[in-house]
Amino acid sequence: MTQRTWLSRNKLTLLLLSLPVLVGAWWAFRPEKLFINQKVSEPAPLAAKSDSQPIYTGKLTGSVHQTTGRATIYKADDGKLTLRLTDFSTSNGPDVHVLLAKSDDATLNQEIVKGALDSVELGSLKGNQGDQNYDVPASANLAQYRAVVIYCERFHAVFGVAKLEQF
Amino acid sequence: MIRRSKLTLRFAMIAAAFAAQSPLRAQEAMKHDQMMHEEAAKTLYTGKFHGKVHSTEGRATIYEQSGGKFVLRLTNFKTSNGPDVHVILVAIKNADDDVKSDTERIELGKLKGNEGDQNYQIPAGTDLSKFRTVSIYCERFNANFGVAPLEKF
Numbered sequence: 507m508t509q510r511t512w513l514s515r516n517k518l519t520l521l522l523l524s525l526p527v528l529v530g531a532w533w534a535f536r537p538e539k540l541f542i543n544q545k546v547s548e549p550a551p552l553a554a555k556s557d558s559q560p561i562y563t564g565k566l567t568g569s570v571h572q573t574t575g576r577a578t579i580y581k582a583d584d585g586k587l588t589l590r591l592t593d594f595s596t597s598n599g600p601d602v603h604v605l606l607a608k609s610d611d612a613t614l615n616q617e618i619v620k621g622a623l624d625s626v627e628l629g630s631l632k633g634n635q636g637d638q639n640y641d642v643p644a645s646a647n648l649a650q651y652r653a654v655v656i657y658c659e660r661f662h663a664v665f666g667v668a669k670l671e672q673f
Numbered sequence: 674m675i676r677r678s679k680l681t682l683r684f685a686m687i688a689a690a691f692a693a694q695s696p697l698r699a700q701e702a703m704k705h706d707q708m709m710h711e712e713a714a715k716t717l718y719t720g721k722f723h724g725k726v727h728s729t730e731g732r733a734t735i736y737e738q739s740g741g742k743f744v745l746r747l748t749n750f751k752t753s754n755g756p757d758v759h760v761i762l763v764a765i766k767n768a769d770d771d772v773k774s775d776t777e778r779i780e781l782g783k784l785k786g787n788e789g790d791q792n793y794q795i796p797a798g799t800d801l802s803k804f805r806t807v808s809i810y811c812e813r814f815n816a817n818f819g820v821a822p823l824e825k826f
Contacts, residue, residue: 533756534756534813535756536755536756539753539754539755539756540753540754542754543754543786543787543788544754544785544786544787544788545786545787545788545789546785546786546788546789546790546791547789547790547791548746548785548789548790548791548792549790550714550746550790550792560716563719563826565824576824576825576826578826592826593825671721672732672749673719673732673734673748
């Protein structure tokens with residue numbers, strides 16, 4: 507009974523005292539930020555507009571043979587697509603090709619592909635080491651064929667795969 | 674009277690000289706800017722973000738500009754908004770290791786926005802072979818929003 511009267515008597519003081527606590531809590535947690543987005547859009551530091559820009563990239567990993575490096579697809583101003591391998595190293599072999607395949611293709615998990623591999627041909631591997639470029643045909647559907655495969659056509663062996671992700 | 678007009682004339686001449694010079698200066702600055710732009714930046718490291726405390730997505734890439742300056746760029750970036758959120762480089766072996774108060778870090782600045790493409794200058798002399806993880810870090814609550822382990826591009 508007495509506490510109740512004390513409470514009602516000091517209502518205003520309590521309210522005033524709790525105000526800084528509330529403000530402090532708001533400042534610390536900024537709960538409104540949960541609903542407010544802050545969007546920015548700065549230009550790239552590259553700037554050189556004629557340059558081709560990377561659009562997809564991924565790291566190569568070896569299956570049958572140890573394969574390392576990075577595969578990146580660049581898009582030029584005129585829309586031309588180029589695959590570039592950097593820091594690339596794989597084992598040498600007969601009739602090795604560079605292909606684009608579907609990244610969710612389960613056959614890529616096999617060391618030796620049984621049957622045909624659904625793929626887009628980019629050409630014979632130019633060298634088993636070093637930086638190299640391959641033209642990507644304009645007809646290639648990169649929305650589907652999102653994996654770079656180093657593939658030995660003679661033995662249907664998957665040397666290495668790079669699953670590409672948006673740059 | 675003559676002295677006065679001489680003085681005004683002198684002022685006018687000085688003013689005219691300034692007026693003539695300033696557009697020249699502006700042009701020079703523009704030329705300089707263009708030159709800076711012509712030399713493309715080199716991509717050194719890149720990595721994808723994944724969320725820790727809050728879902729975080731996008732890509733972090735470190736570029737070397739022509740002057741030897743390093744820039745971190747976030748693209749397709751998205752995280753949750755929050756108070757006192759910073760972009761830091763941390764020296765942790767695994768990106769999923771905890772960022773503790775004594776973890777070595779390089780401060781790159783306050784997060785400019787929780788969405789969108791954005792650039793951050795990296796201080797000169799930063800050892801990029803050591804600080805290989807980008808973290809979106811809430812300093813107020815020591816909350817690691819998300820990390821991007823960097824790999825050689």
